Amino acid sequence: MKQLYIGPEIHQFDTFKDFAEEFTLCASDLILTNEYIYKPFIEKLELPCGRIYQEKFGLGEPTDTMTQAILDEAAKGNYDRVIAIGGGTVIDIAKVLVLGGGATVDELYDNMVGLTKARRLIIIPTTCGTGSEVTNISILNRTRLGTKQGLVSPAMFADHAVLIPEFLQSLPYSVFATSSIDALIHAVESYLSPSATPYTEMYSLQAMQDILRGYCQIAERGQHARFQSSAEYLRASNYAGIAFSNSGCAAVHAMSYALGGKYHVAHGESNYQFFTDVLRKYQEKKPDGKIRTLDHFLQNTIAAAGSGAELEGDTGIDLLECLLSRVLERKRMADYGVTWEDIPVFAQSTIDNQQRLLKNNYIPLTLEDITAIYQARL
Incomplete structure (x- = not known):
């Protein structure tokens, strides 16, 4: 049984300038990023690279139509490397830009087994949540189907994943909160996955520990406490990415895609909707297995962090839910416009579209189980 695979080389630099010098950026490089990232951090370096601003082709999370438009734009140049600098949207699109095996997004989905890498890929995450810099999957909203789906191929692994804590210093708090919660969910779901190994568990547990310690500091000292731990959050997201790229995510992510697809809820925020409810459903169906070990780990880690903020709860999952509420208030699905008919x-x-994820559940969930979780969140 395969125990662990890490696709890209992993690097860390204090600043983007340090990275640019080390990697000798040149005219055959294409930078895919956002203008609000490029202007303060990159423009002053006067690099000869081509560049595409993702937001010029659409806002929000990546869709098939947005990605196709950027593919067409990138095809106008002759580039050897794509350098993705951004959050999940930029990174997911960049993974598509380096592929051969289809001229359109739909063709790429139809030919997943035949995909090849046509360009080298460097990924620099500017949030601390996706872990996507070390995964081989891109999640796009397939507008014709009305849901999000993963495009998966070994050709989508980055050649280099680069961590630069400098970028987290300007991250809005809400983006920090939803992205780091997403990283925590990656760590928990990969830990509970039937495909977990001792190696992936090591990365999962370290990611959980680092994020929870940071959250306890926020609960005690306020939002600005996050800046003291930027490098730790970035590494924790990377650890969680390594874990779930090997062991997979499960029902939390699977359930989030229908919500995000219809109501355009950000990925981390839509995952947050179902996180603890899925864990409690696991407890209900199989309380004596690995979920009990996880519950003890959560309880002990949060207690050891010594948050000065009083947290209420009898179990580790209760404490987790209370701690998360201090980091970010969780809305109801109705707040996004969801109705009973949805x-x-x-x-x-x-059930129909997310079996790739549901197979990684700690314990199988039925249609009735999933419906009950949705109902509880309305």
Whole structure:
């Protein structure tokens, strides 16, 4: 049984300038990023690289139409490397830009087994959540199907994953919170996955520990406490990415895609909707297995962090939920516009379209289980 695979080389630099000098950026490089990242951090270096601003082709999370437009734009140049600098949207699109094996996004989905790498890829995450710099999957909203789906291929692994804590210093708090919660969910779901190994568990547990310690500091000292731990959050996201790229994510992510696809809820925020509810459903169905070990780990880690903020709860998952509420208030699905009529559609879509993820559940969840979780969050 395969125990662990890490696709890209992993690097860390204090600043983007240090990275640019080390990697000798040149005219045959294409930078895919956002203008609000490029202007303060990169423009002053006067690099000869080509560049595409993702937001010029659409806002929000990546769709098939947005990605196709950027593919067409990138095809106008002759580039050897794509350098993705951004959050999940930029990174997911960049992974598509380096592929051969299809001229359109739909063709790439239809030919997943035949995909090849046509350009080298360097990924620099500017949030601390996706872990996508070390994974071989891109999640796009397939507008024709009305749901998000993963495009997966070994050709989508980056050649280099580069961590630069400098970028987290300007990250809005809400983006920090939702992205780091997403990283925590990656760590938990990969830990509980039937495909977990001792190696992936090591990365999962370290990611959980680092994020929870940071959250306890926020609960005690306020939002600005996050800046003292930027490098730790970035590494924790990377650890969680390594874990879930090997062991997979599960029901939390699977259930989030129908919500995010219809109501355009950000990925980390839509995952947050179902996180602790899925864990409690696991407890209900199989309380004596690995979920009990996880519950003890959560309880002990949060207690050891010594948060000065009083947290309520009898179990580790209770404490986790209380701690998360101090980091970011969780909305109800109704706050995004979800209705009772959406729930059976969401549940069936999850079963029909997300088996890639559901196979990694700690314990199988039925259509009825998934429907009950959706109902509880309305």
